[in-house]
Amino acid sequence: MTSQYIALPKGVSEKDFDAAIRDFRKILGDASVLTSAEQLAPYIKTMMPVPDADHTPSAALLATTVEQIQKIVAVCNQYKVPIWMISTGKNLGYGSAAPAERGQVVLDLKRMNRILEVDKDLAFALVEPGVTYQQLYDYIKEHKLGLWLSMPAPSAIAGPVGNTLDRGVGYTPYGEHFLFACGMEVVLANGEVLRTGMGSMPNSNTWQVFKWGYGPYLDGIFTQSNYGIVTKFGFWLMPEPPAFKPFVIQYQHEEDIVEIVETIRPLRISGVIPNAVVIAHALYEAPVKAKRSDYVSGPGSIPDEAVYRIMKDHKLGIWNVYAALYGTQEQIDVNWKIVTQAFGQSGKAKILTEQEAADDPAFAYRAKLMRGEMTLTEFSLYNWRGGGGSMWFAPVSQARGSETLKQMALTKQILAKYGLDYSGEFIVGMRDMHHIVDVLYDKTDPEQTKAAYQCFDELLTEFSARGYGTYRVNTAFMDKVAETYGPVQRKVHKTLKKALDPNGIIAPGKSGIR
Amino acid sequence: MDETRRNLIKGMLTGGTLLVLGIPGIVQAASSSAVFSGITRDCHLLLGSTPIGEAFATGARAACAYYGHGAQDSLVTSQLGETLLVDPQYTANLLAQSKYMRWIAVMDYAHAAIFTELVRNANGRLLALGSHVSASNTDAALSLRHRWTTASPAYSAGGLLASMLVQNKRSFSIRENFLMASSHETGLMNALLPQFSSYGLANQSATHLHCAGITLPEASQLAGWETSTSWDSLATRPAASFIEHLPLGNWIETTGYAVVAAALGMGIHQEACAQRAFVHRPGNRNLDHDGLAGQQFVSFVIDV
Numbered sequence: 163m164t165s166q167y168i169a170l171p172k173g174v175s176e177k178d179f180d181a182a183i184r185d186f187r188k189i190l191g192d193a194s195v196l197t198s199a200e201q202l203a204p205y206i207k208t209m210m211p212v213p214d215a216d217h218t219p220s221a222a223l224l225a226t227t228v229e230q231i232q233k234i235v236a237v238c239n240q241y242k243v244p245i246w247m248i249s250t251g252k253n254l255g256y257g258s259a260a261p262a263e264r265g266q267v268v269l270d271l272k273r274m275n276r277i278l279e280v281d282k283d284l285a286f287a288l289v290e291p292g293v294t295y296q297q298l299y300d301y302i303k304e305h306k307l308g309l310w311l312s313m314p315a316p317s318a319i320a321g322p323v324g325n326t327l328d329r330g331v332g333y334t335p336y337g338e339h340f341l342f343a344c345g346m347e348v349v350l351a352n353g354e355v356l357r358t359g360m361g362s363m364p365n366s367n368t369w370q371v372f373k374w375g376y377g378p379y380l381d382g383i384f385t386q387s388n389y390g391i392v393t394k395f396g397f398w399l400m401p402e403p404p405a406f407k408p409f410v411i412q413y414q415h416e417e418d419i420v421e422i423v424e425t426i427r428p429l430r431i432s433g434v435i436p437n438a439v440v441i442a443h444a445l446y447e448a449p450v451k452a453k454r455s456d457y458v459s460g461p462g463s464i465p466d467e468a469v470y471r472i473m474k475d476h477k478l479g480i481w482n483v484y485a486a487l488y489g490t491q492e493q494i495d496v497n498w499k500i501v502t503q504a505f506g507q508s509g510k511a512k513i514l515t516e517q518e519a520a521d522d523p524a525f526a527y528r529a530k531l532m533r534g535e536m537t538l539t540e541f542s543l544y545n546w547r548g549g550g551g552s553m554w555f556a557p558v559s560q561a562r563g564s565e566t567l568k569q570m571a572l573t574k575q576i577l578a579k580y581g582l583d584y585s586g587e588f589i590v591g592m593r594d595m596h597h598i599v600d601v602l603y604d605k606t607d608p609e610q611t612k613a614a615y616q617c618f619d620e621l622l623t624e625f626s627a628r629g630y631g632t633y634r635v636n637t638a639f640m641d642k643v644a645e646t647y648g649p650v651q652r653k654v655h656k657t658l659k660k661a662l663d664p665n666g667i668i669a670p671g672k673s674g675i676r
Numbered sequence: 677m678d679e680t681r682r683n684l685i686k687g688m689l690t691g692g693t694l695l696v697l698g699i700p701g702i703v704q705a706a707s708s709s710a711v712f713s714g715i716t717r718d719c720h721l722l723l724g725s726t727p728i729g730e731a732f733a734t735g736a737r738a739a740c741a742y743y744g745h746g747a748q749d750s751l752v753t754s755q756l757g758e759t760l761l762v763d764p765q766y767t768a769n770l771l772a773q774s775k776y777m778r779w780i781a782v783m784d785y786a787h788a789a790i791f792t793e794l795v796r797n798a799n800g801r802l803l804a805l806g807s808h809v810s811a812s813n814t815d816a817a818l819s820l821r822h823r824w825t826t827a828s829p830a831y832s833a834g835g836l837l838a839s840m841l842v843q844n845k846r847s848f849s850i851r852e853n854f855l856m857a858s859s860h861e862t863g864l865m866n867a868l869l870p871q872f873s874s875y876g877l878a879n880q881s882a883t884h885l886h887c888a889g890i891t892l893p894e895a896s897q898l899a900g901w902e903t904s905t906s907w908d909s910l911a912t913r914p915a916a917s918f919i920e921h922l923p924l925g926n927w928i929e930t931t932g933y934a935v936v937a938a939a940l941g942m943g944i945h946q947e948a949c950a951q952r953a954f955v956h957r958p959g960n961r962n963l964d965h966d967g968l969a970g971q972q973f974v975s976f977v978i979d980v
Contacts, residue, residue, distance in 0.1 A: 164857065168855045168856050198801070198827075198856075199827035199828055199855035199856035200801035200802060200803055200827040200979065201799070201801055202855070203801070203802035203803075203805065203825065203827055203855060204792060204795050204796035204800060204802045205796060206825065206855070207792055207805060207825065209789075213853075214825060214853065215853070218855070224799075250793075250797075251793070251796065252793060254789060259796065272797060296764075296765065318764055318765070319764055319790060319793050319794070319797075449786075455812045455970040459812040459813050459969075459970070460812070460813040460815065461813060537761075538760070538761045538762075538764060538790060539761060541761060541786040541787070541789055541790060542761075542786050543786070544784075544785040544786045544788075544789050545784050545785050545786045548784075548785050548809060548972040549785070549807065549809050549972065550785055550788070550807050550974070604809060605807065605823065606807050606808075606809045606821040606822070606823045607809070607821060608897070608898065608899070608900035611900075
């Protein structure tokens with residue numbers, strides 16, 4: 163007999179699943195329980211080099227209240243049905259909205275989209291998971307609150323809850339998003355509702371201003387994890403500075419990354435350059451301005467000679483350092499002098515300000531991101547190879563020039579072995595670098611898809627062998643990355659999982675935790 | 677936050693959006709329509725950012741004229757251009773406003789990544805999502821690759837496209853994955869396209885491979901299975917010929933034709949299976965080079 167579902171959760175009979183679906187419908191209403199192929203298809207598309215069938219959900223639930231979620235987890239516990247939570251579901255290149263495992267029920271929280279509070283004086287926000295950056299941006303503008311957001315490149319269509327919970331980054335001084343998180347509300351697997359930090363205390367008004375509360379700090383265990391369902395989330399916003407000065411510094415040789423990082427690190431640690439600076443390779447910026455097929459055809463990675471032609475034709479450096487100064491004009495003037503002196507020493511750097519580069523589309527979108535404005539320009543990356551394949555490879559590096567050069571060279575070498583291009587950038591943290599590489603491939607080409615899978619696998623293997631850990635990964639490789647962090651951490655993660663979610667109903671497989 | 681006011685503003689904006697795009701009000705819309713599950717839906721073509729939009733539209737209008745209500749201009753066409761990257765809310769409003777419509781959309785991969793998200797946010801029903809690539813390398817094993825994820829075989833365009841491309845002597849692979857073979861499709865018979873040899877995956881008869889001009893192991897590999905995959909010959913019956921001599925100039929127009937014919941519910945060359953592929957390589961591959969090498973785009977068929 164043919165199933166009426168496009169997939170079933172692992173180990174759950176169709177009879178039990180039927181019963182669970184009936185109960186979900188009682189809680190949410192028929193229209194908010196999606197089971198047809200047409201309704202679920204938008205949740206299935208991923209950019210990973212594995213069959214979409216591996217990540218096909220059995221259903222999707224559109225919840226709107228905490229009480230509904232409490233009832234949903236009760237049903238899940240009863241029938242051992244696993245759920246996979248998404249907020250806005252924009253984890254593009256990391257698995258998108260699709261669950262980690264076939265048959266999981268997507269708990270889609272997009273309709274929980276209330277902005278609960280934005281405090282102008284204390285500069286914080288408290289929001290539900292479905293709130294998008296665009297929604298919050300509009301709210302702040304509409305109410306003239308004078309606050310800035312920090313957001314990742316999918317800006318307008320993504321949201322702060324999902325991005326921060328996956329420990330994503332932005333490009334303003336508040337770019338390391340989880341550093342600025344303050345207070346969560348979490349529905350636990352047993353249906354209880356936990357408010358972290360000061361939120362646990364009745365009548366407290368410091369939930370969004372003091373992170374730590376009393377006793378062990380818990381917020382961290384609800385990021386990149388499956389220990390609970392975050393239903394409210396507090397975070398700090400940046401007061402709009404009186405002045406803002408974005409700039410780009412271009413270098414012409416790949417080995418110049420050493421000088422760039424050695425120059426930036428002290429400026430970043432001392433706060434002269436306060437934002438999450440980006441050091442973008444020419445091939446990361448090229449899709450905004452150029453078409454790959456205009457420079458190369460045929461198999462294999464793009465040759466260096468073609469990259470240099472792109473740089474020449476489109477006024478790019480091989481490295482393009484995007485940074486900004488924030489503060490009063492006086493502060494900016496002082497810091498600009500320090501920056502230009504530091505970068506001017508070797509004579510290799512070409513420094514461009516908004517006056518010189520405003521018309522450049524790459525600079526324009528980077529400047530927008532550095533002041534927390536919406537732009538989706540970075541999506542141009544998906545046209546570089548075409549074919550719809552993309553995986554973010556995201557190892558962490560010390561903010562040390564020699565380390566970044568080593569990582570870049572190793573990444574480029576492994577990508578080239580599989581005929582893929584190095585579309586990479588470094589996002590500068592306080593003392594670390596997020597090395598972000600978009601592994602782009604043509605998913606319509608079975609050979610290239612196979613090569614992309616093998617390439618990504620080798621990248622993870624080779625990097626971990628050298629002690630380079632990956633900070634975030636797509637759902638197809640979560641187990642592999644979890645393995646690289648050693649058995650003790652995995653055991654602790656499992657112990658916590660068993661204690662908080664004994665039936666394993668919340669997102670099994672997330673970060674390799676079951 | 678005043679949600680009522682937000683929704684009111686959104687409603688006002690979306691009305692404006694539709695008018696700006698040249699789309700008449702839903703009630704007055706006179707366009708080609710498709711009937712599925714007892715609901716009649718007006719079909720509209722949405723051209724996003726891609727240089728192939730007009731070629732796709734040419735094929736789409738031809739299909740509309742052939743299978744729809746006669747006139748080529750009965751397919752209302754809207755130009756999205758770059759608005760998805762610049763202002764995604766514009767498209768989100770468009771989808772929110774267009775109830776009981778069937779959208780056929782075509783765009784590049786950058787815009788498609790965003791559009792997919794907007795479709796999900798709008799609770800759209802995604803009937804078919806196609807990825808269409810012409811190899812930029814003239815030495816490629818096959819010049820064209822089409823990959824579809826389709827809700828069910830009822831929305832399949834691959835068979836029709838294969839029958840047209842094979843007449844044009846193009847080399848191609850078409851791979852379709854169906855999320856569900858629902859009961860009303862189980863009556864579909866395996867229909868043999870005369871140029872192809874047909875096979876079913878051994879021990880998994882819901883997977884079909886049709887190949888022509890190429891060995892079975894090579895076809896298997898080019899469609900995404902291993903060369904060592906074991907196939908059994910598939911019992912088929914001759915298919916009726918649906919193809920007239922259409923004045924379609926290139927593979928993009930042909931793809932537009934097939935996508936829209938399927939969206940209109942013509943049900944041509946469909947099979948009851950979970951996945952299938954067509955692989956064709958003609959003797960004279962010089963015919964592949966029609967000046968459109970390297971073109972690629974994504975097609976959507978959605979109901980909102």
